[in-house]
Amino acid sequence: MKSSYKKNKLQIITFLILGSLPLFIDSYYLDNFSYFMCWTFISLGLAVIWGMGGILSFGQTAFFGLAGYGFSVISINFLGVAGVSLWSIILALMLTGVFGLIVGYFLFYGGIYDVFIGIVTLAITLVLETFMQQTAGPEYTIGEARLNGFNGMQGMPIIGFENIPFGLVEGVTQYYFILILSILVLISLYKFKSSKMGLIFLASKEDRDRVSSLGHNVQKIQLIGFTIASVLAGISGILYTNWGSYITPDSMGLVSAALPVVYVAASGKKDFFSVFIGCIFFVWLSQTLAVNGKQFAIIVMGLILVIATRFFPDGIILMLKNKLIEKVKWLQS
Amino acid sequence: MVFLFNIFYQFGDSLAFLLLAAIGLAVIFGMMKIINLAHGEFITVGAYGTVVSGKVFNLPLPIAMAFGVIVTIIFGLILEKLVIRYLYGRPLDSVVATWGISLIVSQSFLVIFGPSYEGLQTPMGNFQLGEFSYSEYRIFLIFFALFILFLLYYLFMKTSFGTLARATIENPSISSSMGVDVKNVYTATFAIGAGLAGLTGALYAPTMTIVPSIGQAFIVSAFITVVTAGASPFVGLVPAAAFLGMVQTSVTFYYKSTIGLIAILCAVILIIRYLPNGFSGLILKTKSK
Numbered sequence: 033m034k035s036s037y038k039k040n041k042l043q044i045i046t047f048l049i050l051g052s053l054p055l056f057i058d059s060y061y062l063d064n065f066s067y068f069m070c071w072t073f074i075s076l077g078l079a080v081i082w083g084m085g086g087i088l089s090f091g092q093t094a095f096f097g098l099a100g101y102g103f104s105v106i107s108i109n110f111l112g113v114a115g116v117s118l119w120s121i122i123l124a125l126m127l128t129g130v131f132g133l134i135v136g137y138f139l140f141y142g143g144i145y146d147v148f149i150g151i152v153t154l155a156i157t158l159v160l161e162t163f164m165q166q167t168a169g170p171e172y173t174i175g176e177a178r179l180n181g182f183n184g185m186q187g188m189p190i191i192g193f194e195n196i197p198f199g200l201v202e203g204v205t206q207y208y209f210i211l212i213l214s215i216l217v218l219i220s221l222y223k224f225k226s227s228k229m230g231l232i233f234l235a236s237k238e239d240r241d242r243v244s245s246l247g248h249n250v251q252k253i254q255l256i257g258f259t260i261a262s263v264l265a266g267i268s269g270i271l272y273t274n275w276g277s278y279i280t281p282d283s284m285g286l287v288s289a290a291l292p293v294v295y296v297a298a299s300g301k302k303d304f305f306s307v308f309i310g311c312i313f314f315v316w317l318s319q320t321l322a323v324n325g326k327q328f329a330i331i332v333m334g335l336i337l338v339i340a341t342r343f344f345p346d347g348i349i350l351m352l353k354n355k356l357i358e359k360v361k362w363l364q365s
Numbered sequence: 366m367v368f369l370f371n372i373f374y375q376f377g378d379s380l381a382f383l384l385l386a387a388i389g390l391a392v393i394f395g396m397m398k399i400i401n402l403a404h405g406e407f408i409t410v411g412a413y414g415t416v417v418s419g420k421v422f423n424l425p426l427p428i429a430m431a432f433g434v435i436v437t438i439i440f441g442l443i444l445e446k447l448v449i450r451y452l453y454g455r456p457l458d459s460v461v462a463t464w465g466i467s468l469i470v471s472q473s474f475l476v477i478f479g480p481s482y483e484g485l486q487t488p489m490g491n492f493q494l495g496e497f498s499y500s501e502y503r504i505f506l507i508f509f510a511l512f513i514l515f516l517l518y519y520l521f522m523k524t525s526f527g528t529l530a531r532a533t534i535e536n537p538s539i540s541s542s543m544g545v546d547v548k549n550v551y552t553a554t555f556a557i558g559a560g561l562a563g564l565t566g567a568l569y570a571p572t573m574t575i576v577p578s579i580g581q582a583f584i585v586s587a588f589i590t591v592v593t594a595g596a597s598p599f600v601g602l603v604p605a606a607a608f609l610g611m612v613q614t615s616v617t618f619y620y621k622s623t624i625g626l627i628a629i630l631c632a633v634i635l636i637i638r639y640l641p642n643g644f645s646g647l648i649l650k651t652k653s654k
Contacts, residue, residue, distance in 0.1 A: 088457050142638035147400045147456055151588045152637060158585050159630045166623045286581055290464050297461055327472040334472070337465030341458045342448055 042357065043218075043305055050211055054204050062207050063275075068315040069210045070271040075295045075311040076217060076304060077264030083301030084225065085257045086237030091135070091153025092265040092292050094160050097284035099128040099266030100273040101164070101179070104188040109175040117191040117201075125266050132262025136255040145240075157284050164281035184280030191274050201274060210271060214308065217264065221304050224260070233257050265292075287330060291318070294333045298340040300347020310349035367497065374499055375618065377507040380610040384510040384602065385569070386583040387590035389562030391598035392517065394591055396534050396554045398456060399449065402463040404587055405580025406470040407559050411437045411566025413474065416575050419485050426488055430567035434560050441559025445552055453551065474577035482575040506568060511603075513561070518599050520557075530554055585626070589633040595643020604644040609633070 054062055074092050081087050102124035107117050135156060139149055168181025179185065191209075192200040201209050224230045236243045236250045244250045273279045282288060299310020314336070321329035340348055390404045401407075414433030418424050424432065444466060452459040489501040521527035533540045533550040541547045565583065573579060590609060594601030612632045617625035640647055 082457075086457070088460065138634060138638050143641040144637050147460055148592060148637065150400070150457075150460055151592050152634060155585065155589060155630050155633060159627050162623055162626055286584075287468065290468055293461060293464065325476075327475050330472045331469050331476075334465040334468030337468070338448060338462050341462040341465070342451055345455075345458060 042353070046305075046309065047211075047215060051208075054207060059203055062204065064316075064319070065312075066207045066210050067272075067275055068312045068319075069207075069214060070268055070275055071292070071295065071315045072214050072268075072308050072311045073217060073271070074265040074268035074292050075299070075307050076221060077261035077268075078292050078296045079301050079304055079307040080221065080224075080264070081257055081261040082296060083303075083307070084230070084237065085233050085254060087254065087258070088147070088150045088293075089153045089258070089261065090150045090289050090293065091155075091157045092261065093284045093289040094153070094157040095128050095132060095262040095265035096269035096272070096288075097157075097160055097164070097279070097281070098131055099124045099269035100279040100283065101185065102127045103270045103273055104185045104279055105174045105177040105179075107188045108177040108185075117189055121191065121270055124270055125263055128266030128269075129259055129263045132259045133255065135262075136258035139258070140251045140254045154286075154289065157289050158286070161281050161284040164284070182281055184278060184282075186278045188273065188277055190277070191270075206275070213267070217267075218304055218308060225304070229253055229256065290337075291333065294337045298336050298344075298348050300350025300353075302346065303350045303353070306347060306350040306353050309353075310347070313349065371497060372614070372618075374504070376610050376614045378503050379613045379617075380606050381503070381507040381510040382569075382583075383586050383590045383606040383609055384514060385506070385565040386587040387594070387598075387602060387606065388510075388513060388517070389558045389560070389565060390587045391591050391594065391602055392561060393555060393558035395596070395598035396521075396530060396558075397453070397551060398534075399453070399459045399555075400456065400463070401558070402460055402584075403444070403467040403470065404463075404562055405582075405584035406467050406474075407437055407441060407562035407580070408566035408569075408583050409471065409474060409577065409580035410440050411563030412570040412573070412575060412579050413478065413482070413566075414563065415567040415570040416482060416485055417478075420483065426485065426571065429485075430564075430570075433567035433570065434563040437563025437566065438556050438560040441556050441563075442552065444559075445555045449555060450548070450551070471577055471580065478577065480576065484573065484575045485571040487571045500572075502572065509568070513564070514599075514602065517561075521599065526553070585630070589629060593633055593636050593643050595640075595645035595647075597645035597649065599645075600648050601643050601645030604648070608644070 053065065057065070074096055077095075078089070078092055081089050103120050106120035106123050110120070135153070138144075139152060144152060164179065165182045167179035168183065170178065172179040172181070177185065190200050190202055192202075192205070225234070232243060232248045232250075233253045233256075236248075236253060240250055269279075269283075272283070295311045295314045296307055298314060300306040314333070318329045318333055321332050344351060386408075389407060390401060393399055393401045393404075411433045414436035415426075415429045416433075418432040419426060419429035422429075448462055448466065449459065452462055487500060487502050489505065491498045491500055493499075521530060529540070529545055530550050530553070532543075533545055533547050537547050540550075566580070569583075573582070586609075590602065590605050591598060593605035593609060595605075609629045609632065613625045613629045616628040636643070642650075
């Protein structure tokens with residue numbers, strides 16, 4: 033117990049700070065913080081598939097959007113049924129997972145590798161966006177829910193239980209809901225990384241052929257990694273939709289698809305914790321910059337991406353984290 | 366007869382679009398194995414170069430187009446010097462970096478030129494056949510696309526530059542020890558790719574609404590055509606574009622154009638599943654048998 037505390041001191045301190053945050057900041061900033069943390073899941077998913085597996089998927093926003101739309105359609109349709117939003121989360125995540133499995137099957141069992149995976153996943157995202165853009169007409173209605181085309185869907189009920197105090201996932205409840213979920217996800221991802229399967233997945237990045245000639249089923253493991261990443265992206269999509277009661281086809285467009293890649297590349301794709309912290313930081317940064325116009329924020333994000341890949345291929349946040357750890361060690365000794 | 370011509374026209378139009386969209390990307394990818402996600406923005410630069418020079422300096426269209434191409438080449442050279450050069454041999458990083466460039470450029474255009482810019486008139490006239498009217502310029506584009514492809518084939522297969530370029534791609538270290546300036550060959554190839562993307566933008570500038578996201582209209586078509594063409598783009602590009610054009614035309618004919626786009630994307634996913642090396646892989650395989 034003591035050794036695991038020593039090893040993860042930085043993580044534990046960070047989460048203690050994050051956990052006590054509602055005591056110090058008002059509800060407006062707390063809601064903002066929930067928004068930043070919504071994006072950590074899709075980024076962590078990208079860190080799994082890209083940082084561990086060396087597979088660059090541009091299509092994470094496809095799963096993000098699919099889960100967001102799926103959640104909206106299901107929860108609007110079963111409005112008023114008890115516990116509906118929890119079921120709609122589960123169903124939407126299952127939908128996303130199955131979609132991820134199908135796409136992943138085509139990719140990995142079809143012998144598509146390297147940059148081609150990026151192209152195909154990007155194509156899938158853009159197909160979904162193109163399709164959703166043109167669903168403005170009344171013929172695109174699933175049950176009670178109108179897809180609403182480029183206007184986006186809104187009016188989905190908030191996750192949770194109405195008759196319990198703090199039962200609805202909004203405000204402080206939303207913050208802790210997301211925080212606890214992200215801690216659980218981080219712990220499971222660290223477990224996955226050190227498991228046998230995770231190690232094979234890591235090895236497959238270095239040399240796919242050698243790993244498979246050692247008798248491991250590389251395709252199966254890549255498929256599992258891809259599905260995990262797609263479900264994580266789906267969690268982000270649902271939380272985002274719940275946060276703003278709003279989802280649009282733009283959330284799957286070319287620019288939106290690039291943003292998680294920026295967060296992960298600039299943070300340090302090989303380290304989950306750096307991705308988590310970096311994602312919060314970069315979403316905050318882009319939101320702050322967007323005050324003067326969204327274009328400027330995107331230009332800066334592009335610059336960060338270029339500079340990070342050109343000068344800091346291991347990620348800026350990871351580098352800072354290692355510097356910090358070194359400094360602390362130096363001070364202690 | 367009119368019906369047949371109508372189909373030929375639709376098919377040719379989408380063939381030319383796919384070929385021209387893909388050509389610059391195919392050179393950079395086929396020769397350097399770099400996926401240039403800023404390809405769409407190169408097209409945007411070419412289109413804006415053409416339209417702005419045509420409007421501001423009142424240049425005649427062909428000269429404005431040449432200006433657009435030159436601007437794109439210069440733009441490509443600068444990017445190569447600043448960023449791309451350091452990413453050779455790191456394919457995934459080059460994808461990510463060019464994506465960053467794409468974000469910067471497209472949003473900068475939005476800041477500088479606003480959400481839309483007054484376009485140019487489509488050159489040449491229209492002609493009537495039966496009850497339909499056709500644009501001569503679009504017919505011209507079909508033949509021009511094939512002509513450009515032929516020129517490229519000649520450049521890379523028959524000239525001494527082509528031999529140097531192919532040798533460099535095949536084995537950079539041996540070529541370098543034989544006295545080839547590898548860096549210059551890469552730079553030149555990248556510049557050619559950029560110039561071709563600029564040409565695409567210039568050629569389509571008079572036919573489209575000029576918006577900062579104009580390149581995005583091409584980028585999806587460009588990628589799927591290059592992917593369908595496979596590893597050796599000079600062999601695979603025409604059959605790939607022809608196949609995709611056929612799918613798109615026939616689906617668009619019965620449904621609407623967004624469904625046509627979705628149909629070719631699905632076709633591409635199936636092709637990659639069953640023909641991972643694309644059309645060029647298929648052709649080279651049957652040839653070697």
